Amino acid sequence: MYGSDLEELGTFHLSINFNNMGASAPIFYFMKKLLFLLLPLLSFSNDWGKTGHRIVGEIAERQLTNEVKEIVYNILDGESLSSVSTWADEMRSNPDWRPFDKWHYVNLPLDLEYPDADVPKENVVTIIERCVAILKSPSSDKEMKKFYLKYLVHLVGDLHQPMHTGRYEDYGGSKIYITFKGRKGSDNKTNLHVLWDTNLIDDFKMSFTEWSTHLQNKYGRKKVKQSDVLEWTFESHWWARDIYKNTPNGSYLSYDYVYKYQPVLEKRLYYAGVRLGNLINKIFE
Numbered sequence: 001m002y003g004s005d006l007e008e009l010g011t012f013h014l015s016i017n018f019n020n021m022g023a024s025a026p027i028f029y030f031m032k033k034l035l036f037l038l039l040p041l042l043s044f045s046n047d048w049g050k051t052g053h054r055i056v057g058e059i060a061e062r063q064l065t066n067e068v069k070e071i072v073y074n075i076l077d078g079e080s081l082s083s084v085s086t087w088a089d090e091m092r093s094n095p096d097w098r099p100f101d102k103w104h105y106v107n108l109p110l111d112l113e114y115p116d117a118d119v120p121k122e123n124v125v126t127i128i129e130r131c132v133a134i135l136k137s138p139s140s141d142k143e144m145k146k147f148y149l150k151y152l153v154h155l156v157g158d159l160h161q162p163m164h165t166g167r168y169e170d171y172g173g174s175k176i177y178i179t180f181k182g183r184k185g186s187d188n189k190t191n192l193h194v195l196w197d198t199n200l201i202d203d204f205k206m207s208f209t210e211w212s213t214h215l216q217n218k219y220g221r222k223k224v225k226q227s228d229v230l231e232w233t234f235e236s237h238w239w240a241r242d243i244y245k246n247t248p249n250g251s252y253l254s255y256d257y258v259y260k261y262q263p264v265l266e267k268r269l270y271y272a273g274v275r276l277g278n279l280i281n282k283i284f285e
Contacts (some may be wrong), residue, residue, distance in 0.1 A: 049161075049197040050086050052269060054208035056157035057085035059215065059273025060280065068284045075145050081153050081276075082208060088154035103127045103151065104158050106233065107168035110241050114165075114233045124159050128152065128229050135283050153276065159232050160272035162239035162264075163193045173244070179252045192247055200265050203258060215270040224274045232275070239264060 061081040064072065076084055088104070091097045106123035108114060114125065131152035134140050140148075158164045166172030173192030180190055180199050190199065206214065225231075243261075247253070 049089065049157075051208050051211070052161070052197065052201050053085035053089070053154060053157045054082040055201075055211045055215070055269050056160070056272045056276060057082035057153055058208055058212040059270060060153065060156075060277035062212070062216070063274060063277025063281065065281055065285070068281050071284045072149070072280065075142060075149055077146075081280075084150045085153045085157065087150045103155065105164040105166075105172055107172065108165050108237055108240075110167065110244065113237065114230065124155050124164060125229055125233055128155050128159065131155070132279070132283060149280075152280075156232075156276040156279070157272050159229070160236060160268045160275075161196055162236045162243055162268065163196045165233060165237040165240050166193070166244070173247075176244075176247065176249045178247060178250070180257075181254055192243070195247075195253070196243070196265075200258065200261065201269075211269070212273070215266055215273070219267065219270045224271050226275055226278050235271075236268070239268070 057080065061069070061072075072081070073079075088100075092101060102120060102122055104124060106114065106119055106125055108117050108119070131148040134148045135145055135152065163173040170176055171193070173196070174194070176192040178190060178192055178195060180195055181203070201211070204211070246260075247257075
């Protein structure tokens with residue numbers, strides 16, 4: 001049913017024409033080979049959200065039963081959920097993967113909820129549902145399961161970040177430029193989306209494992225409502241409206257903003273991790 005998704009990926013290639021280069025061709029051929037080897041290590045200069053996604057993956061893995069953990073390790077060839085959590089962003093450095101960009105978010109008007117909004121058929125909500133269906137299907141082979149499990153780990157994290165349900169007209173807050181503790185607006189790409197993807201998390205100067213332990217110690221005694229992907233969307237969109245209201249274009253944000261939104265940030269990260277872990281347990285149990 002979804003095999004064409006994998007077929008469309010194909011293999012990585014560089015669309016560089018090395019014909020008609022004469023004597024210099026061997027040099028360019030070597031450079032091409034070298035760049036091909038380095039390509040997986042390259043990413044966008046604003047490769048945002050690594051720590052946040054790794055937090056979600058780490059918390060999720062701590063929720064897995066021993067039996068499910070073995071299944072997951074087998075599918076991922078021994079990699080952890082935290083290590084694969086950033087893969088879906090890293091692959092976006094290759095132009096061939098641009099069609100998958102729309103999988104990471106769903107743009108919603110502030111006055112409409114997801115069921116009432118006119119959204120593309122492929123968005124973070126529908127792709128999470130697709131991931132679950134494929135991972136549950138006995139007809140899915142290992143490579144397909146690996147592909148969709150990696151995406152599931154990433155997209156559950158994306159959906160719990162409020163600005164991934166932000167408005168279309170400002171690209172989920174990417175066109176709302178702000179100053180955060182002296183980091184000046186568009187000069188270094190500080191905007192509302194990056195603030196919530198990266199700046200607020202990195203401001204605490206903790207590793208993803210320190211973050212994960214901190215969140216488990218702080219919220220681990222409270223039961224997290226598992227709900228479903230639609231409810232996760234409602235939650236994020238509610239917070240997106242609140243964030244837009246309190247963070248207009250040109251805002252100067254400092255410690256008071258961090259103090260106000262730290263509980264929101266922490267709970268979105270923790271809820272994403274717990275829900276992802278519970279979902280994976282349910283898929284493979």
